Amino acid sequence: MSDLLAVDKTAENHYRAPVVVEESFPLYGGQIAAQALLAAGLTVSGCQLPRSLHAVYLLPGDTKEPVDFEVERDRDGLSFSARRVVARQHGRTFFTMSASFHEPSAGQDTQLGEQPAPTPPQDCEPFEMGRFPLLEWRRPAQTQPWGRGAPTRLWARAKDPLPEGPLLDACALTYLSDVSTGISGVSGGGKYAGITLDHTVWFHRQVRFDSWILLDMIPKTVAQGRGWYTGGLYTTEGALAATLAQETLFPPAGRQW
Structure with a gap:
């Protein structure tokens, strides 16, 4: 999986992700x-780790072409740094990201709010997700209706061990965070329903992605042709590793974009 997320430095603040798997689907x-976060993280002091990211998807990405990333260093502080990343293919910008990094400090570590209590992964039936052969999947009982057939709660982990490193671990969580959709129980969307418009992740605790991680998505609203949901990424012990929020396209059937 580290090969799937890898980027190569081509110049100062410039990185390229090579073609890994050609598909008929958009990237x-x-x-x-995950690759944009990795490119940004490679320009930051090694003591600072991803705190949050906000990604905006402007155009579909092409799996048959490499991706060029340009990183802007907006701020370099003692404890915090900020980066902006632009991703281009065919000379066009198709994705942007703002990312913040923070040097973790010792202090209170308290889990607040309700924790999900799914069936443990070892007691769940395995299943396959065709686009993600490098991950193992388990499907616990679902808490949301399945109007469009996509799970809103699932366990996942990398099949092969990842190299040690908290930056790569955060990138792996980012990779997982966009799987499926939190509004799968809502019917009535056209063929473009579920296309990601923007995606935000906040990182709370460092975890290894070669251990089981629960992705738990909660639908919030569908209005004006867009759907919005939140979610969490949890360890098997119930620790909240990251929180996410995503807005997706949800136009009525027949609407062209």
Whole structure:
């Protein structure tokens, strides 16, 4: 999986992601976000780790072409740094990201709010997700209706161990965070329903993605041709590793974009 997320430095603040897998689908949004975060993180002090990201998807990405990333260093501080990343293919910008990095400090570590209590992964039936052969999947009981057939709660982990490194671990969580959709139980959307418009992740705790991670998505609203949901990424012990929010396209049937 580290090969899937890899980027190569081509110049100062410039990186390129090579073609890994050619598909008929557009480039997976979680992959481009993970690679953009990796490119940004490679320009930051090694003591600072991803705190948050906000990604905006402007155009579909092409799996048959490499992706060029340009990183803008908006701020370099003692504890915090900020980066902006622009991703281009065919000379066009198709994705942007703002990312913040923070040097973790010792202090209170308290889990607040309700924690999900899904069936443990070892007691769930395995299943396959065709676009993601490098991951293992388990499907616990679903808490949301399945109007469009996509799970809103699932366990996942990398099949092969990842190299040690908190930056790569955060990128792997980012890769997972865009899987499926939190509004799968809502019917009535056209064929473009579910296309990601923007995606935000906040990182709370460092975790390894070769251990089981629960992705739990909660639908919030569908209005004006857009759907919005939130979610969390949890360890098997119930620790909240990251929080996400995503807005997707949800136009009525027959509407062209």
